[in-house]
Amino acid sequence: MTIRTRLTFWYSGMLVASLLLMSAVLYYELVYEHRAEVPAQQREQTPKQMADIIFLYGAPTLILLLVGGWFLMRRTLAPVTALTDAAERVHAENLRHRLTRSGNQDELDRLTGVFNDMLGRLDESFRRIRSFTLHASHELKTPLTILRGEMETLLRDAKTHPDHHEALEGMLDEMQRMARIVDDLALLTKAGAGQAPLVCEPVRLDELVREACEDARILGERQGITIELVACDAVTVTGDRHRLRQLFLNLADNAVKHNEPSGRVTVSLRRVADGTQVEFENTGSGIAPDQLPLVFDPFFRGTEAQRAKRDGCGLGLSIAQWIVHAHGGTVAVTSDTGNLTTITVTLPLSD
Amino acid sequence: MTSIRCMRVLVVEDQKRTASFIRKALLAEGFAVDVAEDGETALELTGATTFDAIVLDIMLPGRDGLSVLRLLRERRISTPVLLLSARGETNERVEGLNAGADDYLPKPFVLEELFARLRALGRRGGEQASSVLRVADLTLDTVSRTARRSGRLIELSAREFRLLELLMRTPGRVCSRMMILEKVWDYGFDPGTNVVEVYVSRLRDKIDEGKASKMLHTVRGVGYVLKEAQ
Structure with a gap:
């Protein structure tokens, strides 16, 4: 239940209670105290009339207060909602953003101020x-x-x-x-810091993927690794040609490096509903489930045993991830331990 | 291969030790070298002497390299300029070339690469466009796109062909890994894979196959060189 609903309920509950209390007092003062002076016939009628009056005036008032209270709460809590929305939008890349203060020195205005100061300090330390x-x-x-x-x-x-x-x-x-x-x-x-600009132009992804496969074929030749390009739809995206080439070469190289002798790399480039999907699947020892979320972290190089036989410095996949994100895409990795590892890149199609 | 004529190079670099090893190396390689420690001195020197090439560091105290370069071009001094930079950003390279530089080399660089680029600047415009390259018994026809060693045809992929062409255009001189990446793969940066090493070893297998005398050599930590077998 939101604070707004809770407050409205409390507020109307208290109103109903005070209304009941007031009726009780009125009844006592006007009817009970004077019951001896009033004729028996009237004695019956007065409470009924009173109940009617209270209901007739009380019900609309209560409705008005409920509705009014609901809106009043919204108004009061609006800065909190704005604060929440803003806080949700904040991440390392846009710490420069600040919330607008109402300037009326109330509690929420102060909260906004404190929040802004905190953002400022975060921004400063990131910078x-x-x-x-x-x-x-x-x-x-x-x-x-x-x-x-x-x-x-x-x-x-x-x-x-x-x-x-x-x-x-x-x-x-x-x-x-x-x-x-x-x-x-x-x-x-x-x-x-968002300071590595892309030089964008229309790029034929299929050409880049083919090229990466060709390089992978050469890279894996010594270990007898076969590279299969199972699908390669003709796709053009708007992007940075050099960075995209680097991305595919990185992924191809990664698929060869983390493979086993006489292993296999399966590559596909497919046009899907919301863009283009490129998959690099390789045989090998796989990645443990608890390590999966770490593969894109800088300097991650897997287990000790995997580290020993590889020469990279563990920044390749972090760079690959940056390239994909900079192009508005997503990248994910899945792995069955002891079997296949798949890296899936999805890039939005250019209009 | 020695230069027909000694090239005179001006090195503009404020870092004394960097300037000193560049100077030593260029002298040893047969270049004539002058050193300027800042932009102002460089501008004075270029006003007084004609150089064949200028090696210009971008980060200089006072007037920076790019502004020195712009002033040179404003003064109609068209000496080829090779920019050096510790930043090594793609946009910096573009900015430099737009400002009138002829080449760009990110630090740290391989000395052989500096020599090769300077020689290329010295030859600018005068490069012989021979269609058949020859190093000892190895020939490469850039028109029919075929390579032969002692008459035996060598099957090459497009990329291997480009790699061999690059090495054959500078026989006896070391081609750095970075230069190969740039000329054969069109990469302006190091993609961080050993693709060059693997291609070179494949090419070596192909051209030196069955031969006692090897032509394609690795200069560890520096690059690769194609030379007449001894």
Whole structure:
């Protein structure tokens, strides 16, 4: 029951009670006290008349008060409803939004004020975290550039002992990885703040999916993984070509990496009622149910055993998720343990 | 392969250590190098000397790289400019190219890539458009889209063909992973997969198949190079 209904009931209940009390007092004062002075015939009639009068005037008043009270409650509680709606709309991406205050200094106005202040503090701390990550990733690039340059110079120097070459090359490999993590972090941070713009144009999704499958075929060749494109409807969407390519390559790569030797990847692109659905299904050890909600989290890389044999840094699926969301789509993952894992992307069709 | 003529490059970079290793590396590679630590000095130098290319960092104290670039173009100085940036955003690249830059390289970069891009800028407009590329006994016909080694036809997919073409256009020089991603896959960023490694190893299997002398080599942590087998 809403506060509004409850208050209306209480309010009308109290009215009925006071009405009854008033009738009782009136009856006592006007009839009971004077019963000796009144003729017997009238004595019978007065209470009946009184009841009639009370009912005749009381009933409409009660109805009026019920209806009036219902509206009064709505009016009073409107700021609360607005506050609830606004709070529902708030999430990390639109913390800049503020509620309008009535300015009449009442309890609800104060509540709105406090709520706004809280939003302000949240916004500020989110902004700080983002700017920290952005600055950190930016600042890391300068030492990375210098380290990389100095190492390459050493490698190219004829005086460098051949024994040191392998170590230097290993360092360069790691350097490349580190640079990629730094880049991905910066991208995810900007994406979180809505500052990673898309360059939109009409894009043929079927071409991109075919291309991703071709790459997946090559990626999985060594482990004997087969890639099947079971459906590929011709679909055009408005989107960022580079990001969508990255999305499909990420998903294809993911399906190959998390597969088993001689496994299988099944890809489909279908036009469905509310858009386009792209599915990447792969064989392999699957994902435990309690881990499913975590797969899109940054740095998630599954169980220890899975982590040991993979080289990624666990940001690929987070980026994939951002790309899908930025295009107004949804992405979900399902898995039967020990069997198939399916990632389903739904993108809205362009008009 | 040595440059026919020594290219004179101006490096505009405020980070002393970065400037110093770029300078050393470019000198070792046979470029003539001048270094400017800020935009004003760079503008003075370009007014006095003619350079073959400018390596311009976007983040500079005072006047930033993009505004230096705009001023250069306003002054009708058309020296090719390669922008360097630690931010590495796609829109920054577009902004830079719109402001009149000729190329863009995000930090951290592979030195070989800097050399390759600078050489490309130096050659600008004068690239020979030969339809048949040849490195030792390996030939690639860009018109009939066929590749042969010692006369034996090599079956290549479209992407492998583009990869081989890229490597054959710069024989003996290392092609970085990023450059391959950009030229063969048309990616402006690292998609974070080992697709390049896998394609290169496939291509290597195809061209070096049954040969004692290998032509396609990996330079670990740097990139790949195609050179005459020794």
